Each structure stands twice: as structure tokens, then as C-alpha cells.
Amino acid sequence: MKTLPRASPPPDGTPTRQIADYIANVILPMIDAFIDLHSGGYSMNFVHSAIIYRQHSPDLMKRAVAAAQGWGMPYCIVLDDLGERRTIDALCRERGLVKVGTELSGGATVSVAALAVAETGIWRLLAHFGVLAGDPP
Numbered sequence: 430m431k432t433l434p435r436a437s438p439p440p441d442g443t444p445t446r447q448i449a450d451y452i453a454n455v456i457l458p459m460i461d462a463f464i465d466l467h468s469g470g471y472s473m474n475f476v477h478s479a480i481i482y483r484q485h486s487p488d489l490m491k492r493a494v495a496a497a498q499g500w501g502m503p504y505c506i507v508l509d510d511l512g513e514r515r516t517i518d519a520l521c522r523e524r525g526l527v528k529v530g531t532e533l534s535g536g537a538t539v540s541v542a543a544l545a546v547a548e549t550g551i552w553r554l555l556a557h558f559g560v561l562a563g564d565p566p
Contacts, residue, residue, distance in 0.1 A: 453520055462496065462558050463528040466547060469535020477503040477546050480530040482518045489525060490500045497531040499557030515556050529554065 457463075469475045479497040484490035497505045510518055521528035531550065533543035555561040 452517070457520060457524060457526065460526065462552055462554075463517065463526055464551065465528060465530035467530060467532050468537070468539045469518065469532050471537045472514045472535075473532075474535035475532035475552050476547065477506055477533055477543070478506050478531060480508060480532060481548075482528070483507055483509045483521065484522055488524070489522065491526070492527045493529065496527045496554065496557060499553055500529055501533065501553050502531065502546070502550065527558075 465480075479500040479502040481493040481497045484493055494505075510516060513519060520526075520527055531547070533547055534540050552561065556563065
């Protein structure tokens with residue numbers, strides 16, 4: 430069974446591929462930026478960090494770095510997908526969308542502190558992208 434991040438459109442009839450196709454062809458054309466939240470998985474515990482992928486376009490890279498800084502995390506991780514095309518990161522890059530993600534805690538849990546960091550970060554990103562005015566509550 431494929432996981433959603435690796436299920437590339439077009440759909441082949443499986444629910445996972447149909448959802449991936451819907452995200453790629455219906456949702457992504459309607460948005461200006463993509464925020465991706467994670468909690469580290471079962472075997473890892475992450476420091477709170479913003480995560481972006483290296484972009485081919487200098488302008489898109491500049492916007493991704495600005496979004497990562499806008500998130501307000503103490504660390505930023507820049508990854509390279511090495512040409513992998515079956516990810517949401519690749520789809521966003523191909524369409525010129527800024528995508529910023531995060532890892533908050535881990536061990537298949539989400540702490541109250543991680544939720545507070547996520548909430549503040551989302552408010553900051555929405556302000557960064559011009560969706561909300563003013564400071565986070």
C-alpha cells in the first residue's frame with residue numbers, strides 16, 4: 430500500500446491515489462502556500478523546526494526561506510529531494526507554491542508545548558502570507 434505522499438496522480442482507482450489526485454488537481458490550484466505539520470513519528474523526537482526543500486528557482490527559494498523565518502521556529506532544516514517527483518514538495522515546487530513544514534516533538538505524541546508552538550507558528554505564517562493582519566493572539 431502506498432502512503433499519500435508517494436501516491437502520485439493520476440488516480441488508479443485506489444482511495445490513496447484518488448485523494449492524491451484531488452489534492453494535486455483541485456486543492457493545490459486554489460492555494461498560494463502549503464503548511465505541512467508533523468509530529469516526528471514513532472521512533473524520533475525532533476527539536477521544533479521549520480522544514481523547507483531546496484528550490485530550483487532563486488525567487489521560490491527566497492520566498493521559502495522567508496516563510497520558514499516567518500514560522501518563528503528556533504531551527505530551520507533545508508532538505509533536497511534529489512529529484513523525487515512523487516511528493517507534495519515536488520508538486521508545490523513545480524507550481525511555484527511555497528511549502529513550509531515542521532516537525533514538532535515525536536514518539537507518536539504531540540505535547541501541549543508542541544501544540545502551542547504549532548498554533549503560534551500557524552498564526553505567524555498566516556500573517557506572513559497576508560491572510561491575517563496583526564500579531565498572533
